[in-house]
Amino acid sequence: ATFGNLTDRLADTFKNLRGKGKLSPADIDGTVREIRRALLDADVALDVVKLFTGNVRERALGDEVNKALNPAQQVVQIVNEELIGILGGEQRRLQFAKNPPTVIMLAGLQGAGKTTLAGKLAKWLAGEGHTPLLVAADLQRPNAVNQLQVVGEQAGVQVFAPEPGNGVGNPVKVSKDAIKFAKDKLHDVVIVDTAGRLGVDADMMKQAADIRKAVDPDEVLFVIDAMIGQDAVATAKAFQEGVDFTGVVLTKLDGDARGGAALSVASVTGRPIIFASTGEGLDDFEPFHPERMASRILDLGDILTLIEQAQKNFDEEESRKVAEKFATDTFTLEDFLGQMQQIKKMGSLKSLIGMLPGARGMKEQLDNFDESELTRTEAIIQSMTRAERQNPKLLNGSRRLRIARGSGTSVTEVNALVNRFEQAAKMMKTVAKGGVPQIPGMGPV
Ligand code: GDP
Numbered sequence: 001a002t003f004g005n006l007t008d009r010l011a012d013t014f015k016n017l018r019g020k021g022k023l024s025p026a027d028i029d030g031t032v033r034e035i036r037r038a039l040l041d042a043d044v045a046l047d048v049v050k051l052f053t054g055n056v057r058e059r060a061l062g063d064e065v066n067k068a069l070n071p072a073q074q075v076v077q078i079v080n081e082e083l084i085g086i087l088g089g090e091q092r093r094l095q096f097a098k099n100p101p102t103v104i105m106l107a108g109l110q111g112a113g114k115t116t117l118a119g120k121l122a123k124w125l126a127g128e129g130h131t132p133l134l135v136a137a138d139l140q141r142p143n144a145v146n147q148l149q150v151v152g153e154q155a156g157v158q159v160f161a162p163e164p165g166n167g168v169g170n171p172v173k174v175s176k177d178a179i180k181f182a183k184d185k186l187h188d189v190v191i192v193d194t195a196g197r198l199g200v201d202a203d204m205m206k207q208a209a210d211i212r213k214a215v216d217p218d219e220v221l222f223v224i225d226a227m228i229g230q231d232a233v234a235t236a237k238a239f240q241e242g243v244d245f246t247g248v249v250l251t252k253l254d255g256d257a258r259g260g261a262a263l264s265v266a267s268v269t270g271r272p273i274i275f276a277s278t279g280e281g282l283d284d285f286e287p288f289h290p291e292r293m294a295s296r297i298l299d300l301g302d303i304l305t306l307i308e309q310a311q312k313n314f315d316e317e318e319s320r321k322v323a324e325k326f327a328t329d330t331f332t333l334e335d336f337l338g339q340m341q342q343i344k345k346m347g348s349l350k351s352l353i354g355m356l357p358g359a360r361g362m363k364e365q366l367d368n369f370d371e372s373e374l375t376r377t378e379a380i381i382q383s384m385t386r387a388e389r390q391n392p393k394l395l396n397g398s399r400r401l402r403i404a405r406g407s408g409t410s411v412t413e414v415n416a417l418v419n420r421f422e423q424a425a426k427m428m429k430t431v432a433k434g435g436v437p438q439i440p441g442m443g444p445v
């Protein structure tokens with residue numbers, strides 16, 4: 001995943017400090033040098049690296065480390081705090097207008113993920129009780145209006161698009177009309193999706209600046225693909241000069257980018273990162289928390305985000321029932337199916353597992369993890385009769401064959417699922433009773 005290599009490098013650096021009762025200036029210089037190299041290799045902008053390592057070095061040489069019981073841990077703490085600083089310090093929430101509608105304009109290069117983000121943002125806002133309107137002001141790309149309509153439908157929100165032949169080619173007019181429409185129809189948030197180009201381009205900047213002037217947005221979000229590498233800083237600066245923006249959205253954090261350039265954007269532009277996007281699905285999206293991202297990069301885990309997602313998607317009553325079933329050994333494949341469907345609502349399993357502390361240690365399993373397996377598992381359970389789901393002991397050879405045929409899988413897969421289910425049920429029973437399960441491959445955190 002993004003930052004994965006950086007995470008590994010930093011972990012190695014810290015490992016070298018472990019067990020040292022006292023750190024000499026030479027130890028600290030060596031550590032700072034390694035951090036510097038790791039950041040540069042991750043594409044973090046040079047100015048940002050200098051600032052970062054300068055601060056770490058100064059603090060590491062100071063008293064807080066010398067006097068600490070465990071100096072290595074203290075260094076990790078300092079790196080964590082400085083990383084949070086580079087990422088913008090405190091969480092910056094989306095700002096709403098005193099007099100609705102709140103206008104949010106999206107800007108960025110083509111392919112950055114603006115249209116996808118528009119849908120994610122709309123869905124998220126609707127979930128928070130808002131009544132967003134999506135505006136198709138990207139009239140450059142032939143398919144953009146259509147794409148926004150599809151996304152709007154998935155998000156269950158209304159899309160304002162120009163009638164063919166009317167206002168086509170004039171995104172400023174479309175945006176203005178949309179705001180009037182939003183006021184009439186009582187939409188409290190308007191999200192304006194603008195056109196991008198493949199590279200920084202004067203026409204694009206002018207158009208975005210014109211739209212900005214015409215709609216006077218409360219937020220202008222600069223959307224940037226974490227995969228674009230070193231170009232990120234120059235692109236961000238160009239957009240800051242050409243349109244200016246109030247916040248940044250990092251997209252494609254699920255990819256294999258080194259990601260460091262994206263890490264530099266907040267520091268270089270002085271604008272906060274407000275959201276992070278981690279996949280193509282509309283739910284693969286979250287408000288950005290600098291401290292959580294830092295702790296993800298340092299592999300300190302991101303339990304808070306995980307818990308929030310779980311809370312949003314899990315019915316408390318339901319969870320209690322399930323826990324009860326685990327404890328009393330009455331959890332069935334039927335329940336398992338229900339749980340799986342709940343988990344799918346939370347986004348991709350890969351991104352969920354990635355938030356656990358020590359997840360880096362499971363990198364290989366994660367890379368080999370096939371999301372389609374979930375769908376196959378579902379198909380297998382759905383091919384079972386009610387009685388079989390309640391009591392897997394019924395599953396003899398001929399029944400397993402029937403299920404394999406019905407679900408388009410093989411008997412081996414059916415067997416594997418039943419075994420896994422039994423193991424999981426056993427493990428969860430331990431947890432439900434207050435024990436700590438042994439998860440193979442997960443070292444101590
Ligand atoms: P736009 O040109 O800025 O509107 O970009 P789009 O929204 O059309 O996105 C371009 C491509 O990136 C599409 O294929 C999206 O599905 C994909 N995409 C957008 N956001 C993400 C993300 O967070 N992760 C991944 N993996 N893909 C994304």
